[in-house]
């Protein structure tokens with residue numbers, strides 16, 4: 001979601017006459033788009049800001065002004081900390097108010113020396129104000145839903161991204177058509193709980209994600225559709241049916257369980273047990289036996305015992321994820337879990353994370369190795385590190401590199417997989 005927000009921030013600035021530079025000392029404006037989900041991510045911004053201040057000083061010696069801004073969830077949660085720890089910041093705006101950047105930048109001109117901080121939860125939708133943005137290549141992100149009402153006890157999202165809202169169907173279709181006309185053939189629909197989507201159609205009727213997917217399926221030139229991240233309790237039968245018959249829907253689904261232990265899931269305030277989750281996986285597999293799954297996991301949530309952790313490993317052994325993201329529980333101020341008494345020791349968290357990741361990687365490697373010899377359609381959207389090499393993604397989101405000419409960039413090419421490691425595949429063009 002932050003990548004998508006950054007692209008939209010870039011298009012606001014382009015409309016104002018700025019262009020992107022990859023060299024920070026050349027930048028007249030430097031914006032950090034920040035993540036608050038875990039402590040490490042949130043802390044990183046303060047060290048990055050320190051470096052940016054030094055560059056700002058060096059530029060000032062050459063008579064150049066630099067505006068330093070912070071966007072994203074850290075601003076929403078830690079606006080006072082930013083003002084205190086980085087007083088040289090010119091502006092800070094949360095994830096729901098960055099459409100106000102033109103006004104903020106104009107005010108900086110008049111209000112030198114005083115940071116402008118905007119952390120309001122606005123009544124207007126930023127999407128009504130953002131200028132159109134260009135496709136980011138063959139694969140584009142498209143935000144369809146934002147915010148969350150689930151209040152998992154460890155998570156900051158409901159506090160930083162606000163209540164759950166869905167964009168209207170027509171607005172999304174229009175943006176999708178524009179991105180496709182602009183060169184994208186794959187769209188990844190985004191939302192903190194993307195499958196809780198309930199946007200209105202033109203008649204004011206609420207529609208679900210399955211309805212939206214079927215509308216998008218009709219767009220000529222759009223070849224691949226993905227959506228992320230889904231909440232297990234909100235996977236409905238309509239959505240499962242899409243995985244049975246919608247050819248454009250990729251056979252890869254990110255469906256986070258967090259923990260395999262029912263008592264931990266309850267303490268996390270998740271609306272599913274591990275049994276409910278496995279039932280959803282079964283239904284999806286019955287609809288499409290070729291589906292591959294990924295998940296997020298948190299180890300060391302307060303009160304997690306060895307038996308709870310074992311239940312997580314049991315789920316992994318049952319689902320056999322083809323990819324996964326796993327984290328040590330991070331205590332976030334303001335969330336209920338931060339105040340729970342039975343916090344798990346750092347050492348135990350680390351041990352459990354190592355064990356879990358070894359298991360997850362073993363399944364990932366197994367899946368990748370089983371791909372060897374198969375022919376898969378691969379969308380190549382990046383140049384490789386070596387000359388004559390392109391990097392792309394299989395339907396299962398595996399990274400693949402192949403020796404191919406530039407003419408294959410941004411195209412879907414059939415590739416025979418020749419080799420596999422845990423993190424990538426290689427292959428040759430299948431004529």
Ligand code: SAH
Nearest residue numbers: 154155192229256296297298327328329330
């Ligand atoms: N809405 C999605 C997840 C969005 S947050 C869902 O419910 O599955 C992305 C991931 O960050 C979560 O799935 C979770 O695994 C991780 N996460 C969130 N808060 C965390 C915390 N306090 N400590 C560690 N990981 C956390």
Ligand code: SF4
Nearest residue numbers: 148150151152155157
């Ligand atoms: Fe956070 Fe996801 Fe839970 Fe919402 S459902 S509170 S985004 S982990």
